[in-house]
Amino acid sequence: xxxxxxxxxxxxxxxxxxxxxxxxxxxxxxxxxxxxxxxxxxxxxxxxxxxxxxxxxxxxxxxxxxxxxxxxxxxxxxxxxxxxxxxxxxxxxxxxxxxxx
Numbered sequence: 402x403x404x405x406x407x408x409x410x411x412x413x414x415x416x417x418x419x420x421x422x423x424x425x426x427x428x429x430x431x432x433x434x435x436x437x438x439x440x441x442x443x444x445x446x447x448x449x450x451x452x453x454x455x456x457x458x459x460x461x462x463x464x465x466x467x468x469x470x471x472x473x474x475x476x477x478x479x480x481x482x483x484x485x486x487x488x489x490x491x492x493x494x495x496x497x498x499x500x501x502x
Contacts, residue, residue, distance in 0.1 A: 411419070441447070475482040 471482075474485075
């Protein structure tokens, strides 16, 4: 290759070749993304596991929220909290008796 060859503008065939190479690269990337998305959809076990983890996180957040609320209620009014606890225990006992029948 001579120094003048490096400065020559690309020929139409070279430009077309480069455009095709770029298009092939883009198509490969799109195909890879599509295959990955399809693989995730086909991974039912993974999806179930993900939903279980989301449910656990949501349950833990709710548990923390309820615990904080109960602690605040107990702190403010221990007598009312005791009454509510007894009522809750009675409801649980009643529910268990109904299930046994």
